[in-house]
Amino acid sequence: MSSATPARGTRSGPDHVIHDRIILAATEHFRLYGFEKTTVSDLANAIGYSKAYIYKFFDSKQAIGEVICVNCLEKITEAVDRSVRAGKSSSDQIRRMFRALVDANATLFSDDRKLYDIAAVAARDRWPAVDAFEEHLRRTLAQILKEGRESGEFERKTPLDETVAATFLVMLPYANPLLSQHSLDHAKDAALQLASLILRSLTP
């Protein structure tokens, strides 16, 4: 497969290089023209490959969007993980997690509105990337809550699963791009108030 040759255009190289080149070009194209209105033909024209050649690497436009979406959502989870690691206590980690989610969503929305829209489509249509993203957040949250219980910072009467599920539900509207676009104007205040409410609910 690494000997695949572009049917059109002058660029070639190993598969993973072509793959990355398509993703890079598609990201730029979607960033300018949006995801929903672009066809694979538009993309092929813009990149200078044939449509057939792009289909050698990706089954569909969604498959390209999925990779871009994974990249976007990874930026958010990296920002969240970095912020949580810097937390001085489990309570501080809860506050930081909420704040980092809100900040990362706001940044993506303001800096890369068209890419944000891909993430919103992904959330609406439940692409696997979104499930993986939410699962990562849920695991991060579960770890914080577990450690907070072990250190005596949080109450232990409520089953851990229930606490994780309910706390995650409070965060979700600010984590999921489909929902968060409707709360961007009050998201920073909301993150503060909701983190405090969560911490009150976790009092031993």
Place this chain on the structure above:
Amino acid sequence: MSSATPARGTRSGPDHVIHDRIILAATEHFRLYGFEKTTVSDLANAIGYSKAYIYKFFDSKQAIGEVICVNCLEKITEAVDRSVRAGKSSSDQIRRMFRALVDANATLFSDDRKLYDIAAVAARDRWPAVDAFEEHLRRTLAQILKEGRESGEFERKTPLDETVAATFLVMLPYANPLLSQHSLDHAKDAALQLASLILRSLTP
């Protein structure tokens, strides 16, 4: 004004009767064909009035939608109020309020999908009806929290305003039709889990 005569069609009557007749016919029309795709001309044809005559009563399609939306949202607030009044304690009222919101949104969504869509447009474009709806819910919630503090059922350390604001933020994604359409599949479980989380946060 009560002597206004339809420019077309045979029906007439006092202004408030014509007004209600337009709303009733528009509700039926929107229920079948949706709000966003219908024009005032379509509506005029369906009702048998001239467009100009409809404009004597309503400034715009949105003005008609507003009245229908107020009717829809009033059904929700009535259901919530009825359920809250039947509560046996402040905690019970919190649970009931959450549950009634979720049930009423789900009913509107399944029974009257097209009317639900008007409410979603109203929420997206922040029609006054939605502000009034949310304000009513906020006041209902404030009353429950205040009484719960007075009876010693809820903690009093946190400023009441903050508790009301944060608790309302937890409910909002299940109250606002724009947001709630994305959480209908898990809304009943969410209402239970979130009400319990809220009650843990209110423990004295």
